[in-house]
Amino acid sequence: MKRLRVFVVSDSVGETGDQVAKAVISQFRPSLENTVIRRFPHIQSEELIRKIVCLAAKQNAFIVYTLVRQEMQSLLHELCEKEMVYAVDILGPALKTMATFMEEFPLEAPGIVHQLDDDYFKKIEAIEFAVKYDDGRDPRGLLQADIVLVGVSRTSKTPLSQYLAHKRYKVANVPLVPEVEPPEELLKIDPKKCFGLIISPDKLNSIRKERLMSLGLNDDAIYAQHNRILDEIQHFEKIVAKIGCKVIDVTNKAVEETANVIIEHISNCK
Template sequence: MRKLTLFIVSDSVGETADLVAKAAACQFRQDLETVSMKRFSHVEDESQLREIAYLAKQQQAVIIYTLVKSSMREKLKQECQLNGLNCIDLLGPIVEGIGNSLGEKPKEEPGLVRQLDEDYFKKIEAIEFAVKYDDGRDPRGVMKADIVLVGVSRTSKTPLSQYLAHRSFKVANVPLVPEVDPPEELYNIDPKKCFGLVISPNVLNSIRKERLIVLGLKDDANYARIERIKQELDHFEKVVSKIGCKVIDVSNRAVEETANLILSELPNRRL
């Protein structure tokens, strides 16, 4: 049985072509030990294409390639024709078809799909982090977070954490109540990554009353009383003063507006 030799040529890592080549090779050689696959990654120079074509001729290889630059695709096609090689362009026809459909020209920048994948997984990781370290469930998250939010109950800590997580920031939030000592971790982090969320007592009183009604409870519970709210806010002021972090008034701010304020204050902000 003739051995199948495949050359995978890419201007990026070459994972896409590698997977497709394996899927196709399995239709002819179910035992991949009879298949030789050699990957040529980050090919960006035409001289490299000539060398690859020369090697492919020596080894009777089939060249499978994903090159985003049309000039490189054309050059490799010419080299294969000159050497009597069978070559398969996986990306070119798809890019050209989409371009014709949109009436637009492609960027022709290698590695964009990998960049998108990395951004996607960073976002997923940040979202999972925000869920895991929401509402002070595990104070260890305070040390690991990019951003730490502190505030009394109903100051939008959780929705703000999720919003920032969708921007790929790892966020931990910690509720502050007078009866519970804040975790020591709050006093050991860089105060520049910590943000206190404060709110008007009257606004918070209204929010908490609505919350109690939604839960089917009376709106005159201690949780919503103005005296209790002022007590909590006094405790909040003491804690954030000790941390030395920036305080943002969220009384009349949307989550998006608060998030933009936080991002503008972050050291080494990631755009």
């Protein structure tokens, strides 16, 4: 079997070219047997392109390239023709066609897609953070969080945390219960990043009864009783007063509405 050498040349990390090369090669060699794929990332100079083409000619390598700058595309193409090196341009034809369609010139800025990837990974990190520090599981997260939510049970702390996480905010939330002292970290955080979620007793009573019924339990449990709810709200008001944080009434608010209030408040505090 003929030994196959493939050079992946890119002005970014070369991941796109690498994946395309493997997809094509697998149609001839499903296990990529006797194949060497060498990646040349962050190629920004003409000198490097000349050296790579020269090396490809010596080693009889096939070049796959993803270069966004037209001058670099043209140079590599010309050198490959001169040295009789087989090469395929992955991005060039698509960029030209898109430019014609949109009647605009491309930015020709390497690595933009990976900036978007960074944004994606920040979102994933924030989602994982929200899960890890949900419902007061680990008070150490309070000092690391961008946003801290406090409130009695069933005030939408968890769904709100997840919604804000999709906006790339690291959110921790803490349930406030009269029988349990709040964690020390809660009183050490910046009040500007903490938000108390309050809800009307009647609305909370209705939500908790529905919750109990969905679990197959009686809706007259202490958890849903009016006096218990009033005690919890009184305890909540005592704690948020100590923190000195903003309180948001979520009685008739959708999660998105509450999130917008929080984001606007944080932006104004910067």
